Amino acid sequence: MPGVAIKDLARHYGGVAAVDGLSLDVKPGELVALLGPSGCGKTTTLRLVAGFLKPESGEIWVGDRCLSSPSAVVPPERRRMAMIFQSYALWPHMTVAQNVAYGLRFKRGLPRAEREKKVGEILRVVQLAGYEARYPGELSGGQQQRVAVARALVVEPEILLLDEPLSNLDANLREEMRFEIRRLHEEFAITTLYVTHDQGEAMVISDRIAVLERGRVAQIGTADELFHQPRTRFVAEFIGKTNLVDGMAVKPDAIAHGPLTFRVASDTLVPGAHVALSIRPHHIELVAPNAPKEDGVNILQGSIERASFLGETVDYQVAVKDSDLVVRVAAPAVARLRPGGLVGLRIPRAACVVLAEG
Amino acid sequence: MSVSTHRRASGATLRGRLEGVDRSLPVWVATALAIVALMALPLAWLGYMSVGAEQGTTFGHYREVFRDEALRKALWHTLVLAFWTGLVSVALGAPLAWLTARTNVPGKKLIRALVMASFVTPPFLGAFAWVMLAGPNAGLLNRMWRDLTGATDPLLDIFTMSGLVFVVTMYTFPYVYIMLANTLALIASDLEDAAAIHGAGRLGVALTITLPLVAPAIVSGFILAVLQALALFGSPAILALPAGFHTITTQVWSFFHFPPKVEQAAAVSIPLLLATALLLLMQKRLLGRRGYATVGGKGGQRRTIALGIWRYPALAAVFVVMAGSIFLPYAVLAKAAFARAWAQPLTWSNVTLANFTFTLFEYSSTKAAILNTVELGLATATMGAGLAALLSYVTNRRLVVGHQLVAFLALAPVVIPGVVLAVALFIAYTRPPFVLYGTLAILFVAYLTKEMPVGYAQSDATFRSIPPDLEEAGRILGAGRLRVLRDVTAPLARSGIIAAWCFIFIGVIRELSASIILFTPNTRVMSVVIFDLKEEGQFGAIAVLGLAMLAMTFATVSVVQAALGRDVLGVKE
Amino acid sequence: MIRRILSLTGLVALMLAVAVPVLAQDARVEAAKKEGKVVWYTSLVLPSAEKVAKLFEAAYPGVKVEVHRTGSERILQRVMQELTANIKNADVVHTSDAGHFVFLKDKKLLMPYTPAGVDKFPPGFKDKDGYYFGLRATVTAIFYNTKLMSAAEAPKTWKDLLDPKWKGKLVTAHPSYSGVVATHVLALEKQYGWDYFKQLGQNKLMIVQSAADTPTTVVSGERIVAVNGGEYSAYQLKKKGNPIEIIYPKEGVPLIVSPTAITSFAPHPNAAKLFTDFTFTREIQQVMADSEGLYTGHPDVKYPTDKPKLGDLKLLSADAEELQKRNEEIKKRFVEFFGA
Structure with a gap:
């Protein structure tokens, strides 16, 4: 089971760089999600890996085979990969069984009976036994999705590529399929690249997430790492909601924003440097005004501008006193505070993550 | 799983390079070259002939x-004919389109069928029929008119510019109609x-919203009609x-x-060519601007x-x-x-099957001409549809530089x-390296070239409607491009x-x-035989x-x- | 080697032909049969041409006649156009424009061949060098529709047609199509000058192509009077009971002798000779006179009694050489005066 190594990949579209110096290592058997907003180059990257596009520079390796380089691209049919498309790309003129069996036609020396057996098995795995003779047009969206999955898995690819496979499903089904895909990955352990713009999906499904920004990997890591230690403003904002505070380092472990001072989760700042902080809304606690100071905790004063009830939590917008800052706080919905009320904001030092600003 | 696990990296790169050769490339390149050759050779000869002199070049021609x-007179007549044809076509086609697309006029299906019938009727047959209907003296309509009113002057004279424009x-x-009905x-x-809610009256809506939205379609329909009129030969020759x-x-x-003046024919052809190119360019710009996306909106009601009454x-x-395009002409042809x-x-004494026996059995050219026509039709349609399909596949999937x-x-x-x-092909294919004149091949080439846009546009639309995903899914599972073309694309594109x-x-x-x-006498086709018979006055x-x-x-x-599950005019009701 | 054998065979064949004429006739039929067909480019009106072809095929089973009928001028156009592409298709060429044969002879495109029995024909039907011979003749005349006009009102002379009262009522055929009309135009031009046609043009004539189409136009009633056209076509229509009458102006009627010849490049030379001989037999010449209403050069042919004898008409003739020389001028002036 090989992994995938992408080295310094670049590809332009009409003068615009879609992929611009992207490097990524996927370990054997690992599922890596490529996450980013539209236009970040994630789909282009996937299509480069699949061999549908030729890179302008850089290389793509699978194990010890160099599959793509500016001088040569192994065509898709000889890359030993499989792909699940956003549209599922099921062939409307073939039955479910024919769709699934298609890739097996190209496995030399596979007897017909064996082929049929494999198709039956994989359809059972995706819970579509008994649908062999149906046409894709006669299936629901979720079932079509399963056919696409079966078609990709049955060929036992070295690499599996998924391009936003869940985006055409309704919300409930999507949730269900996330777990299904994760389950299948754990069962088959195929090295997988998974493209999505949905951070929740990426977090559930993947071993690691590569956040893509303007054709490069901004940060790669587990969901936990990305959430708690975002390295850039972009990653911080893209993974979950956050409050960003710009400031200047005044001590190795503190920054100033106007008259306010924040103690931060770092003690290696160079005084005078411009830095940015990311503070997750649920790390801020609302306390009574004029709460006592504590060590290692930032206490600010503010007034509530708006309170939105979201069910389990209430989303507050709080204007910080003596400052232009408006921070968002996610507080339990137990006590409801009204707009206009004065509050204290309790922000532990560890919640103030310093971003490596780019 | 991987056989080459133990290979050295450099070896793998070389192998990758070999694996990287797309085996289907020669097919695409050959397809592209075929169209270039088909177009370039005759047009180059045409241009060359129009400026060619004994020595060097000349603008003498x-x-x-x-x-x-x-x-100059002929040029003027052409302009008059084309302009009025465009105008009257809009005056007839636009209301018809509106009636069938937007109103509860009865018999919509029948109307569309009739419009379709006039769309596919060879114009020269119509012209010929109208000679029998509205010849100023012998024309049946004029005779009825005289019998009814006692007038001496004809009601209609088809042998005039207005008669020609009409036919x-x-x-x-x-x-x-097609442009507008599909847009509406x-x-x-x-x-x-939306306009009505913002306070526009019925007329206001029509003038400020509907008309501007369909204006490009109307103008482009006008241009298409003008182009037709410019290019038409049979009707002017007959009328x-x-x-x-x-x-x-x-x-x-x-x-x-005889004696032929091919250089002059070339010299007249080039401006005609430029004029039509210019018109088409205008039409394209017209349709390209202003967001047609709004018109292409998703099926709002x-x-x-x-x-009413x-x-x-x-x-x-x-x-x-x-009656003008179908009923009367068809009836008089049958008569x-x-x-x-x-x-x-x-009357009974005037009824005969002699025309059929003469045409089908005694006239020796008929059988050969029908055979030639069918043969050419089959060959051109098969080759043309195949080439058009390959071409539109190449352009849709951007397979060649x-x-x-x-x-x-x-x-x-x-x-x-x-x-x-024809002038271009005549010049190109009466001399080496390709002497095709005198064979069916030159007609085949002419038809193939002439019908290529129709075939291409149709297959282009077909391939556009087939998402590339479907092919890529096949590729990644192990099928080469040609294999995917056979297994996936072709079956899906079949009806198109x-x-x-x-x-x-x-x-x-x-x-x-x-x-x-x-x-040439050995390569006559039905239309040519009809035209020959017209020159001799053999109406039956x-x-x-x-x-x-x-x-x-x-x-x-x-x-x-x-095949399409709809009529040939375009979108379904 | 092979060529030598071939030429030897040819020599033997020739010797046989000279020695035993009957055998030669048979040998020629055999050779024609081997060729299988004869390609006839003809301006004889379509039904008549098809009839001649059918008669020949009945007389010589196994030799087909490929009839390619169009206007005389188109025939020359096609022959020449084909030659530019090196296509050798036509065996026998027959048009109503004697000038064509002068032209073709000059270009060495004709084979000298004297059909059997033409020595008795009058001199007007024979090329002095023996390349082409008049297969048939007709005159051009004025026709009018008897239902739409009385004999008293009808024009009597060529000049009568210039009267403005005929405006919109006349029809003419086209010299760019019809050799009969090309000859007619030259004959009348020599009589009256181009001025005649210039004035005639003022009467807004309807223009058809074939000289056979002017009488049909008159019969249909589309125009009342035809200012020219093949008299034989009008005669056939009249005989079938159509409302048409023929007027032979007293000033004289142009005589059109339509020659026939074998091409020098004929792909079926034996069949071509057989066919040409056949068309000059008394039987076929008589058919042309009887059912087609044509005149011929054959002295033994009897003519229908309801037709004037050629000798009773004053004939205007056009010289073939002149016809050839002024071919382009005729067409150009016609377009100038009549529009198209």
Whole structure:
């Protein structure tokens, strides 16, 4: 089971760089999600890996085979990969069984009976036994999705590529399929690249997430790492909601924003440097005004501008006193505070993550 | 799983390079080169011939041509014909489109079927029929008019410019209809409702919303009609020549009379070519601007306008137009086919099958001509649909460098009037390296070139509707490009390609303007035989052959409709 | 080697032909049969041409006649156009424009061949060098529709047609199509000058192509009077009971002798000779006179009694050489005066 190594990949579209110096290592058997907003180059990257596009520079390796380089691209049919498309790309003129069996036609020396057996098995795995003779047009969206999955898995690819496979499903089904895909990955352990713009999906499904920004990997890591230690403003904002505070380092472990001072989760700042902080809304606690100071905790004063009830939590917008800052706080919905009320904001030092600003 | 796990990295790179060769590439390149060759050779010769002199180059031919009073007149007549044809086509086609797309006029299906019929009727047959209907003295309509009113002057004189415009329009208004009906069918009523809610009255909505939205379609329909009129040969030859005037196309044709003046024909052809190219460019710009996306909106509701007491008068008006293009011409053709003397009433003594026996059994050219026509139709449609499919596949999937040029060349023949194409082909293929004149091959090449835009446009639309995903899914599972083309694309494109085949076939069997210059006695086709018979005044035989041609056309049309699941005019109601 | 054998065979064949004429006739039929067909480019109106072809095929089973009928001028156009592409298709060429044969002879495109029995024909039917011979003749005349006009009102002379009262009522055929009309135009031009046609043009004539189409136009009633046209076509229509009458102006009627010749490049030379001989037999010449209403050069042919004898008509003739020289001028002037 090989992994995938992408080295310094670049590809332009009409003068615009879609992929611009992207490097990524996927370990054997690992599922890596490529996450980013539209236009970040994630789909282009996937299509480069699949061999549908030729890179302008850089290389793509699978194990010890160099599959793509500016001088040569192994065509898709000889890359030993499989792909699940956003549209599922099921062939409307073939039955479910024919769709699934298609890739097996190209496995030399596979007897017909064996082929049929494999198709039956994989359809059972995706819970579509008994649908062999149906046409894709006669299936629901979720079932079509399963056919696409079966078609990709049955060929036992070295690499599996998924391009936003869940985006055409309704919300409930999507949730269900996330777990299904994760389950299948754990069962088959195929090295997988998974493209999505949905951070929740990426977090559930993947071993690691590569956040893509303007054709490069901004940060790669587990969901936990990305959430708690975002390295850039972009990653911080893209993974979950956050409050960003710009400031200047005044001590190795503190920054100033106007008259306010924040103690931060770092003690290696160079005084005078411009830095940015990311503070997750649920790390801020609302306390009574004029709460006592504590060590290692930032206490600010503010007034509530708006309170939105979201069910389990209430989303507050709080204007910080003596400052232009408006921070968002996610507080339990137990006590409801009204707009206009004065509050204290309790922000532990560890919640103030310093971003490596780019 | 991987066999090459133990190979050295450099070895793998080399292997990758070898694996990287796309084995289907020669097919695409050959396809692209075929269209380049098909287009470039004749046009290059045409241009060269128009400036060629004994030594070096000259503009003498152009000077000669444009100094000639008769030619200037012919040019003027062509402009008048084209302009009025465009205008009247809009005046007829636009209301018809509106009626069937937006109102509750009765018999919509029938109306569409009739518009379709006039769309596929060979215009020269219509012109010929109208000679029998509205010849100033012998024309049946004029005779009835005289009998009814006692007038001495004819009601209609078909041998005039207005008569010519009328007959040509009868078979070109469907172009406006198609453009407009397809556009109207896409404008959701909510666009109009939005204006109404902001306070616009009924007329206001029509003027500020609907009209501007359909204006590009109307203008482009106008341009298409003008292009048709510019390129037409048969109708002017049948109606203008007896009246003593030429159009450019008949003039080009007469340059081939002995002694031939091919250089002058080339010199007239080039400006005609440029004029049509310019018109088409205008049409393209017109349609390209202003977000057609709004028009392409997703099926919002379209309300039908209740005509009230005007329903049946509207239908009657439609039938009047259809009488001009279908009912009367078809009836008079049928009459002529069964009559001893077409101008006499169809009494028992005047009924005969002699026209059929003469045309089908005694006249030795008929059988050969029908055979040639069918042979050429089958060959051109098959080759054309195949080539068009490959070409549109190449351009849609961007398989070769310069695919835009390929698309351009495939559509380029639209701007080449049949006679011009024929002049170019005549020059190109009467001399080495390719001497095709005198064989069916030159007609085949002419038809293939001429029908390429129709076939290409149809297959292009077909491939556009097939998402590339479906092919990529096959590729990544191990099928090569050609294999995917066979397993996935071809089955999905089948009905679209059958339709392209039929469109080409219909185009071929009615083709006259290029054939009339390129045929030789051994390679006569039906349209040419009809034209020859016209020159000799054999009305009965023409009617018989004309009916045969119509029968072939409508049989093909029904195949298209079955393949597409809709009529040939465009979007479904 | 092979060539030598071939030429030897040819020599033997020739010797046989000279020695035994009957055998030669048979040998020629055999040779024609081997060729299988003869390609006839003809301006004889279509039904008549098909009839001659059918008669020949009945007389010589196994030899087909491929009839390619169009206007005389178109025939020359096609022959020449084909030659530019090096296509050799036509065996026998027959048009109503004697000038064509002068032209073709000059270009060395004709084979000298004297059909059997033409020595008795009058001199007007024979080329002095033996390349082409008049297969048939007709005159051009004025025709009018008897239902739409009385004999008293009808024009009597060529000049009568210039009267403005005929405006919109006349029809003419086209010299760019019809050799009969090309000859007619030259004959009348020599009589009256181009001025005649210039004035005639003022009457807004309807223009058809074939000289056979002017009488049909008159019969249909589309125009009342034809200012020219093949008299034989009008005669056939009249005989079938159509309302048409023929007027032979007293000033004289142009005589059109339509020659026939075998091409020098004929792909079926034996069949061509057989066919040409056949068309000059008394039987076929008589058919042309009887059912087609043509005149011929054959002295033994009897003519229908309801037709004037050629000798009773004053004939205007056009010289073939002149016809050839002024071919382009005729067409150009016609277009100038009549529009198209």
